[in-house]
Amino acid sequence: MTTIKSSNLGYPRIGENREWKRALENFWNGNISEQELIHITDEIRLHNLKKQKQQGIDLIPVGDFSLYDHVLDTSISFGVVPERFSYEGGKVDLDTYFAIARGVDDAVASEMTKWFNTNYHYIVPELNGMKPSLVENRALTYYNEAKEKLGIDGKPVILGPITYISLSKGYDGSDFEAVVDTFLPLYTQVLQELADAGATWVQLDEPIFSTDVPEEIIRIAEKVYNHFANQVPAINIIFQTYFEKVFHYDRIKNLPVKGIGLDFVHGDSLKLLTEYGFPKDKVLAAGIVDGRNVWLANLEDKLSLLETIKRFVHEEQLIVQPSSSLLHVPVTKSLEKKLDQVILDGLSFADDKIHEVVTLTKGIKSGRHAIAKEIESATAALNNLHATYRSNQSVRNKITDLTSEDASRDTAFPDRIKTQQESLKLPLLPTTTIGSLPQTPEVRSTRTKWRKGKITDAAYEQFVKGQIQRWITIQEELDIDVLVHGEFERNDMVEYFGEKLKGFSVTEYGWVQSYGSRCVKPPLIFGDVSWEQPITVKESVFAQSLTERTVKGMLTGPVTILNWSFVHDTTPRYDIMKQIALALQKEIEALEENGIKIIQVDEPALREGLPLNQEKWKKYLDASAYAFRLATATVKAGTQIHTHMCYSNFEDIFDCIDALDADVISIETSRSHGELVSTFEQNTYTKEIGLGVYDIHSPRIPSVEEVKANIERALQSISPTQFWVNPDCGLKTRKEPETIDALKVMVQAAKEVRQDQLTTLKQ
Numbered sequence: 081m082t083t084i085k086s087s088n089l090g091y092p093r094i095g096e097n098r099e100w101k102r103a104l105e106n107f108w109n110g111n112i113s114e115q116e117l118i119h120i121t122d123e124i125r126l127h128n129l130k131k132q133k134q135q136g137i138d139l140i141p142v143g144d145f146s147l148y149d150h151v152l153d154t155s156i157s158f159g160v161v162p163e164r165f166s167y168e169g170g171k172v173d174l175d176t177y178f179a180i181a182r183g184v185d186d187a188v189a190s191e192m193t194k195w196f197n198t199n200y201h202y203i204v205p206e207l208n209g210m211k212p213s214l215v216e217n218r219a220l221t222y223y224n225e226a227k228e229k230l231g232i233d234g235k236p237v238i239l240g241p242i243t244y245i246s247l248s249k250g251y252d253g254s255d256f257e258a259v260v261d262t263f264l265p266l267y268t269q270v271l272q273e274l275a276d277a278g279a280t281w282v283q284l285d286e287p288i289f290s291t292d293v294p295e296e297i298i299r300i301a302e303k304v305y306n307h308f309a310n311q312v313p314a315i316n317i318i319f320q321t322y323f324e325k326v327f328h329y330d331r332i333k334n335l336p337v338k339g340i341g342l343d344f345v346h347g348d349s350l351k352l353l354t355e356y357g358f359p360k361d362k363v364l365a366a367g368i369v370d371g372r373n374v375w376l377a378n379l380e381d382k383l384s385l386l387e388t389i390k391r392f393v394h395e396e397q398l399i400v401q402p403s404s405s406l407l408h409v410p411v412t413k414s415l416e417k418k419l420d421q422v423i424l425d426g427l428s429f430a431d432d433k434i435h436e437v438v439t440l441t442k443g444i445k446s447g448r449h450a451i452a453k454e455i456e457s458a459t460a461a462l463n464n465l466h467a468t469y470r471s472n473q474s475v476r477n478k479i480t481d482l483t484s485e486d487a488s489r490d491t492a493f494p495d496r497i498k499t500q501q502e503s504l505k506l507p508l509l510p511t512t513t514i515g516s517l518p519q520t521p522e523v524r525s526t527r528t529k530w531r532k533g534k535i536t537d538a539a540y541e542q543f544v545k546g547q548i549q550r551w552i553t554i555q556e557e558l559d560i561d562v563l564v565h566g567e568f569e570r571n572d573m574v575e576y577f578g579e580k581l582k583g584f585s586v587t588e589y590g591w592v593q594s595y596g597s598r599c600v601k602p603p604l605i606f607g608d609v610s611w612e613q614p615i616t617v618k619e620s621v622f623a624q625s626l627t628e629r630t631v632k633g634m635l636t637g638p639v640t641i642l643n644w645s646f647v648h649d650t651t652p653r654y655d656i657m658k659q660i661a662l663a664l665q666k667e668i669e670a671l672e673e674n675g676i677k678i679i680q681v682d683e684p685a686l687r688e689g690l691p692l693n694q695e696k697w698k699k700y701l702d703a704s705a706y707a708f709r710l711a712t713a714t715v716k717a718g719t720q721i722h723t724h725m726c727y728s729n730f731e732d733i734f735d736c737i738d739a740l741d742a743d744v745i746s747i748e749t750s751r752s753h754g755e756l757v758s759t760f761e762q763n764t765y766t767k768e769i770g771l772g773v774y775d776i777h778s779p780r781i782p783s784v785e786e787v788k789a790n791i792e793r794a795l796q797s798i799s800p801t802q803f804w805v806n807p808d809c810g811l812k813t814r815k816e817p818e819t820i821d822a823l824k825v826m827v828q829a830a831k832e833v834r835q836d837q838l839t840t841l842k843q
């Protein structure tokens with residue numbers, strides 16, 4: 081390298097208008113052939129790579145594209161296919177690929193879990209003593225493609241071996257090094273083939289080093305990267321980390337690689353440079369532009385930061401780049417036609433971020449004056465946003481005045497639950513669902529029509545009521561104990577609230593991938609937050625009016641709303657969380673006043689928001705529990721507060737779950753049932769709890785025996801008087817017939833176990 085370069089770490093896959101999602105779903109539904117799918121997705125990938133998209137970027141990432149998930153891609157390139165999919169070697173075909181991700185009739189999908197502290201989910205590799213082999217060098221395929229079709233000499237992006245294996249399951253921790261050893265020659269071959277094809281740079285993603293890994297892992301990393309350096313000296317490896325500062329930086333910085341990628345947005349990497357310096361023989365790939373947020377970069381500040389960083393390295397040692405892959409932000413803001421201009425001007429999506437990187441590279445290369453105009457316009461847009469929306473004094477005062485009493489219920493759980501039981505009169509092992517019911521094509525298309533003004537508000541409302549009514553009947557026929565209204569009026573559990581709370585705004589096209597083809601559209605929190613009018617009361621009250629059974633009110637909690645929004649960064653995050661909590665408190669009071677007896681406040685994002693750096697955990701968990709309690713503290717003892725969370729790995733947040741003081745919690749578990757149940761074996765939980773008894777992320781209908789086994793397994797560590805029976809998560813993504821069939825099975829299983837339990841209790 082002779083001078084400062086610009087780089088990108090990854091680009092969103094989904095297309096400007098989610099063309100990718102539609103193509104995948106059309107393929108799964110049999111509407112298009114495999115060939116058509118490949119054709120459409122090839123076009124999206126090449127379009128993303130085109131020079132006009134990543135204009136001015138010196139190191140353009142290739143191989144970051146995926147048809148589902150990049151961790152799964154890594155697995156299949158090594159032939160890591162769980163035995164139940166009857167794979168016989170060779171390149172993994174597309175049907176098997178999707179089967180691992182989504183499950184098929186006779187084989188359950190692989191577990192899916194969150195990618196570090198993001199809302200992106202990856203498919204957990206199952207190694208189980210498998211002997212991997214290189215069945216497809218995907219990095220090479222994509223490197224060659226970009227070269228041949230577009231003349232781009234790309235930078236292949238590969239999930240690094242230490243991170244890949246750390247994210248896998250199916251081996252004993254003590255075998256870690258042995259497992260690494262089996263993959264080492266394969267990775268070496270990947271790199272060798274890339275070098276032979278002419279690749280000069282390769283990005284090995286090793287975000288696991290942004291978590292506090294044991295020293296032993298560092299030693300293994302040293303061995304692995306030494307091996308690469310000796311075997312494939314021709315290729316320049318960038319050891320890429322992101323989402324936090326690097327732990328054990330003093331050792332990582334000396335790895336025998338050409339470059340080290342650090343995140344200067346989410347961790348105090350500058351402090352590491354100050355304390356330990358940076359080696360003279362390496363390139364520092366500095367993540368300067370936030371890859372996780374959508375607000376315009378303050379170019380003034382960013383340039384100053386770069387100037388500081390430059391004091392530690394020479395000219396030819398610096399790469400300017402986003403803090404992480406741009407996978408976590410929407411593609412382009414150019415399609416947004418309805419946003420307030422002040423907000424729009426303050427936004428930066430993937431395409432804009434690439435420009436910011438290029439601009440900053442120019443600034444640090446040629447001096448501040450070279451980008452004076454850009455700095456001026458960014459500063460003006462940010463100042464304007466601040467002055468217009470970030471100074472609601474009354475909200476700010478309320479936050480300052482809060483005490484711990486404001487966040488605790490008057491009656492303790494043991495007394496509350498008695499009052500609740502008397503009024504709710506539920507059977508042992510009550511059944512319920514998590515909230516949303518299938519959003520059929522009709523539901524979606526009617527909403528689209530309404531949004532486009534093609535049908536009136538009244539007609540839309542009538543339609544939603546019709547759906548609620550139909551499903552109240554279905555749930556009664558299924559004999560479910562606690563009903564839901566179905567969330568038909570909601571597009572997304574966070575966006576829906578974002579549209580109605582003050583201080584929020586929603587985009588039209590600001591989608592990001594969550595899992596597989598599923599994308600979410602996080603709302604923007606651009607200012608101070610407050611409640612203006614009831615949000616959910618109408619639908620809940622209507623649903624309750626139709627039945628004798630209890631219908632749960634359904635809200636999204638403050639932690640999840642915060643974590644799943646793009647939050648401006650000029651007010652402390654936890655203050656904004658309290659602002660949201662106070663707004664929700666008003667909504668919860670409104671539901672209670674209108675006769676709703678059970679109110680569920682979902683917190684599926686609580687776990688994923690856990691900072692990667694353990695030193696930051698306590699502050700986060702305390703703030704989260706406080707905000708949840710603040711939102712739910714003012715209800716009467718007889719009003720039952722539920723909450724729901726997605727995914728296992730609860731050990732870390734067990735105390736926090738308890739501190740939420742929710743009367744009932746439902747937790748998603750079926751893809752890793754045993755692990756969660758054992759958490760409850762080791763910790764005493766006194767409140768009520770439902771562990772998901774079947775997996776809703778797969779279209780597969782479970783058998784009564786399976787569901788019973790799940791319930792019975794849970795009852796080994798949880799008392800039947802505490803236990804609820806529910807699916808894993810909301811049902812909105814499922815089709816109607818499969819949902820009804822699965823719920824039938826669930827209710828049947830609950831009844832059988834209930835019967836057994838009652839008999840035992842009598843004995």
Ligand code: GLN
Binds near residue numbers: 567684726810
């Ligand atoms: N109530 C929500 C639903 O059922 C909860 C979703 C979630 O946990 N992600 O859709």
Ligand code: ZN
Binds near residue numbers: 514809
């Ligand atoms: Zn869930």
